[in-house]
Structures are given as structure tokens and as C-alpha cells.
Amino acid sequence: MSGNISTRDVLAKNILNKSGIPGMTYCINPYTGCSHGCIYCYATFMKDYSGHTEEWGEFVDAKINLPELLSKEVKKKKVGRVCIGTVADSYQPLEQEKKITRRAVEILTQNNFPFEILTKSSLLLRDIDLLKDNGRCSVEMSITALDESIRKVFEPNADTVSNRLKAVKTLVSAGIPTTVFFGPVIPYFSDNRSALNEIFDTFESTGVKRVLVDKLNYFNKKLPFILSKIKNGYPQAITYYEIISKNLRAYELQLKQRILDIAKNKSISIEVLF
Numbered sequence: 001m002s003g004n005i006s007t008r009d010v011l012a013k014n015i016l017n018k019s020g021i022p023g024m025t026y027c028i029n030p031y032t033g034c035s036h037g038c039i040y041c042y043a044t045f046m047k048d049y050s051g052h053t054e055e056w057g058e059f060v061d062a063k064i065n066l067p068e069l070l071s072k073e074v075k076k077k078k079v080g081r082v083c084i085g086t087v088a089d090s091y092q093p094l095e096q097e098k099k100i101t102r103r104a105v106e107i108l109t110q111n112n113f114p115f116e117i118l119t120k121s122s123l124l125l126r127d128i129d130l131l132k133d134n135g136r137c138s139v140e141m142s143i144t145a146l147d148e149s150i151r152k153v154f155e156p157n158a159d160t161v162s163n164r165l166k167a168v169k170t171l172v173s174a175g176i177p178t179t180v181f182f183g184p185v186i187p188y189f190s191d192n193r194s195a196l197n198e199i200f201d202t203f204e205s206t207g208v209k210r211v212l213v214d215k216l217n218y219f220n221k222k223l224p225f226i227l228s229k230i231k232n233g234y235p236q237a238i239t240y241y242e243i244i245s246k247n248l249r250a251y252e253l254q255l256k257q258r259i260l261d262i263a264k265n266k267s268i269s270i271e272v273l274f
Contacts, residue, residue, distance in 0.1 A: 004058060005035045005058060005059065005060060009062050010032070010061045011064070011065045014073065015028055015063065016070060021086065025080025025082065026082045026083070026113075028090075029086060029087050030066055030085075030090050030104055031061060031063065031088045031089075031090065031092065032061040032088060034057065034060065034092055035058075035093055035157050036120065036157050036158040037156045038156075038158060040154060040222055041057075042218055043056075043086075057156075060092065062098045062100060064100065066100050066104060067100070070104060071107055079114075082114070082115040082116070084105070084115055084116065084117045085117060085118040089119050089121060091121035101127075102126070102127050105127055108136075109136065114136040115138075116140060120141065120159060121163075122166065122167040124167060128174060128176070131174070132175065137177070139178045139179070140178075140180075141178065141181065142181045143161060143182060144182070144183065144184060144190065145190045145199075146199060147189075150190070168203075168208055169207060172207040173207065179210045180206070181211075181212050182212065183214030183215070184215055184217065185255060187216060187240060187241060188234070188240045189234075196262050197262055200268070204266060209268055211268055211269065213270060213271065213273060214273045214274055215274045219245065259272050
């Protein structure tokens with residue numbers, strides 16, 4: 001863990017919560033807060049419910065009573081599909097120590113709840129023994145760019161791109177249903193035709209058969225913070241962001257069409273979510 005990350009143990013009131021994600025009945029988040037510090041993160045609103053004064057990305061609360069609560073809740077609630085890690089990565093670095101997500105996976109499996117894990121961490125491979133031959137699980141590995149220098153700007157404390165790509169290969173080889181979540185497509189850095197082609201070809205080389213693509217959500221709300229992070233290293237990107245912000249919908253429609261055109265020539269399934 002980075003030295004500037006504040007961590008604490010907390011007691012949750014409930015664990016298995018209703019999900020608004022299509023196809024998912026419930027969601028589980030073993031942690032509040034996320035040390036990855038992704039500058040585009042949509043879940044920063046969770047800070048309002050945390051009682052923390054630190055910036056998003058600088059605190060993580062571990063729900064240490066998850067095993068006890070979840071063990072009770074799965075007995076009371078109807079079996080439904082569970083999404084793990086909707087507002088904080090369940091395999092962020094603190095999980096190496098706490099192993100709370102691992103216990104959640106064990107409990108769901110023991111009680112025949114199907115589940116999908118969303119993550120951008122190869123730490124997930126630690127639990128491959130629980131996922132292989134499970135029959136009720138799937139994984140979405142998030143990857144936003146191939147260039148490590150770009151990753152360090154937009155996802156400063158997240159796992160390396162190469163580790164994630166290797167993890168996808170391992171998961172696919174193990175027969176675990178795996179999808180790459182290519183989101184957000186980062187304006188200027190990963191939205192041009194050349195970058196998109198390279199990204200999809202790289203995903204294809206892992207053996208994965210399905211890619212989900214999403215845009216940068218809450219663009220105007222996130223814009224000032226993103227610009228503050230890229231202005232020194234990538235001053236030429238500032239103008240690009242300012243231009244597309246003036247007609248965001250037109251940019252998004254053009255981006256979608258560009259992706260769909262490229263997808264026609266790929267052998268993998270590429271689904272655009274916007």
C-alpha cells in the first residue's frame with residue numbers, strides 16, 4: 001500500500017445490496033474507497049457517504065464483517081446474479097492483506113449465487129482456485145490504454161497494463177468466462193483509429209472473445225480535474241478536450257461509429273455501451 005493511503009476497518013450494515021446494473025440482481029463492495037486513484041472514476045460520489053475528508057483515492061475502508069453478514073444474507077435472499085466491485089475495486093492492494101473479497105467469493109459459491117467480478121487487478125489470479133471450474137462466475141477485466149505512461153496518468157496506483165493482459169490470458173486459458181472492459185475510451189489518447197485498432201488487436205491476442213466498450217462518463221464534471229492532471233505532461237491534449245466539450249454528443253456519436261466500423265473487421269465481439 002502507498003504510504004499516503006488512509007485505511008481503516010469498518011463494520012457494514014449490509015453487504016448484498018440491490019443492483020441497478022442490467023443483468024445483475026445484487027452488488028457487493030468489500031471496500032469503500034479505492035487506492036487506484038483513477039482520475040476518471042465515476043464512483044467519487046461514495047466519498048459523500050464515507051465521512052472521510054481525504055481526497056478520493058487516498059482512503060480505503062475495509063468491511064471486515066462481510067463474511068458474517070454475507071453468510072446470513074445469502075440464506076435470507078433469493079438467489080440472483082451478483083456483481084462484485086461496482087464502486088471500488090475489490091482486488092485493490094489492501095485485498096492482498098484482508099482477503100475479504102476471497103471470502104465473499106467462497107460464500108457466494110457455497111450458496112450457489114452466480115457472480116461477476118469487475119476489476120483492473122491481476123491480484124484476482126490469487127483466487128483462481130475458486131474461479132476455475134466454478135461454473136457460476138465470470139470476470140470483467142478493465143483496461144483503458146496500452147501505454148504505461150498513459151496508465152500512470154489516468155490510473156496512477158492501478159495494476160500495470162501488462163499484468164492485466166497476462167491475467168486475461170491466464171483466465172481464458174483456465175476456462176473462466178472473461179470479458180475485457182475497454183472503458184473509458186480516453187479522448188486524445190485512445191480514441192483515434194490507429195489506437196483503437198492496436199487496442200482491439202491486443203485484446204484479441206489474449207484469447208478473449210468479448211470486449212465491452214464505454215465512453216468517459218460524467219465528462220463535463222470530470223473535465224477540470226482531468227485537465228489539471230494532463231496539462232503539464234500533455235499540453236497539446238488540452239485543446240482537444242476543450243473542443244469536444246463544446247459538442248460532446250457529436251463527439252460521442254462519431255466515436256461510437258468509429259468503433260463499430262473497426263469492429264466489423266475484428267473476429268472478437270465488440271459491444272459499444274453508449
